[in-house]
Amino acid sequence: MAIELGTRFPVRTCVDRLAGAGDHTIADEMAEERVQGVHHIELRTAERLVNLVALFCILSWRIFWLTMLNRAAPQAPAKLALTATEIAVLDEIAKRKGRASPRHATIETHLIAIARLGGYLARDSDGPPGNKILWRGISKLADIAYGATLRLPLPRALVGN
Numbered sequence: 001m002a003i004e005l006g007t008r009f010p011v012r013t014c015v016d017r018l019a020g021a022g023d024h025t026i027a028d029e030m031a032e033e034r035v036q037g038v039h040h041i042e043l044r045t046a047e048r049l050v051n052l053v054a055l056f057c058i059l060s061w062r063i064f065w066l067t068m069l070n071r072a073a074p075q076a077p078a079k080l081a082l083t084a085t086e087i088a089v090l091d092e093i094a095k096r097k098g099r100a101s102p103r104h105a106t107i108e109t110h111l112i113a114i115a116r117l118g119g120y121l122a123r124d125s126d127g128p129p130g131n132k133i134l135w136r137g138i139s140k141l142a143d144i145a146y147g148a149t150l151r152l153p154l155p156r157a158l159v160g161n
Contacts, residue, residue, distance in 0.1 A: 063134045066111055070128065074108035082110055085145045090114065093144070114141055 066081055078087050087105055090113040112122055115129030118137030129137075 059138075060131075060135075063131055063138060066107070066114075067128075067131060067134060070107050070111045074106065075104075076107045078105040078107055078110040081107060083145075085149060086110075086141060089141065089145050089148050093117075114138060117141055117144075 069076065069081055082090075087110065090110050091105075094113060111129065111134070112120070114137040115133050116122060116137070117140040118129070118133040118135065120126070120129045120133045120137070
């Protein structure tokens with residue numbers, strides 16, 4: 001496909017690498033999901049495809065990095081990997097669900113909270129959440145965090161009064 005696009009850039013996204021053992025693509029993963037709407041991405045130029053691949057690489061890198069950081073240093077502070085808005089949103093969700101908000105905001109506790117948004121059950125017998133669950137959770141967290149920022153009052157300088 002790279003030759004057809006006239007580039008030497010390998011057109012296999014990082015997301016595809018995280019989607020499995022290399023025997024299927026992110027399109028296959030998306031086809032397996034029960035969702036409302038369509039995951040059809042139509043790109044008219046090679047430049048747009050490269051931009052999309054770059055975006056997927058950034059997103060998949062963050063998910064992979066969170067997974068590895070949780071394994072290497074689970075007690076590290078959450079502010080190392082998450083924004084203040086994301087931490088606040090996860091703490092508010094935990095409070096509303098009746099779960100105790102953690103005393104110390106660690107990567108481990110917040111990563112499990114993100115995974116719960118993606119469908120992780122967090123039972124005692126469950127292993128650590130995988131990339132697919134974190135992808136779903138990060139997507140939901142991004143939507144919730146965006147909504148939370150929209151709810152904040154605008155500074156007077158931006159309102160124009």
